[in-house]
Amino acid sequence: MKIFILNGPNLNLLGIREPSIYGSKGFSDYFEELIKSFPSIELNYFQSNHEGELIDKLHEVGFSCDGIVLNAGAYTHTSVAIGDAISAINTPVVEVHISNVYARESFRHHSFLAKNCKGVICGFGFDSYRLAIQSFIS
Numbered sequence: 001m002k003i004f005i006l007n008g009p010n011l012n013l014l015g016i017r018e019p020s021i022y023g024s025k026g027f028s029d030y031f032e033e034l035i036k037s038f039p040s041i042e043l044n045y046f047q048s049n050h051e052g053e054l055i056d057k058l059h060e061v062g063f064s065c066d067g068i069v070l071n072a073g074a075y076t077h078t079s080v081a082i083g084d085a086i087s088a089i090n091t092p093v094v095e096v097h098i099s100n101v102y103a104r105e106s107f108r109h110h111s112f113l114a115k116n117c118k119g120v121i122c123g124f125g126f127d128s129y130r131l132a133i134q135s136f137i138s
């Protein structure tokens with residue numbers, strides 16, 4: 001089984017960025033933990049701050065891998081184009097967020113992606129990614 005984790009804008013700064021919301025661990029350390037936790041899954045990781053690059057990556061991997069875990073960051077709340085890209089591909093996508101977006105500002109309560117996704121997981125810290133991977137196994 002092959003799964004891609006795609007992280008969007010500002011998520012390259014995890015560990016530094018607003019640690020009271022996103023924690024103080026960098027994503028690369030957590031990604032290594034995920035690889036160890038799921039030895040039978042081929043896990044891949046891509047991060048971009050650019051909407052078009054995220055769309056290109058969805059097109060590139062979205063016809064061949066088994067699952068995509070997508071944290072589109074703030075593009076979740078603004079991007080019709082990423083929502084359309086999720087509809088355009090074959091691979092199921094799970095939308096994830098580290099924080100509980102529903103406990104935050106109201107502009108974070110709407111997602112342009114969610115209705116095109118298999119499901120949405122938010123508010124479990126980095127373990128939102130782990131839960132999303134587990135949703136593809138079973």
Ligand code: DQA
Nearest residue numbers: 071073074097098099101108
């Ligand atoms: C986020 C929540 C978004 O509202 C925010 O813009 C992010 C991170 C999260 O993982 O909690 O960049 O997607």
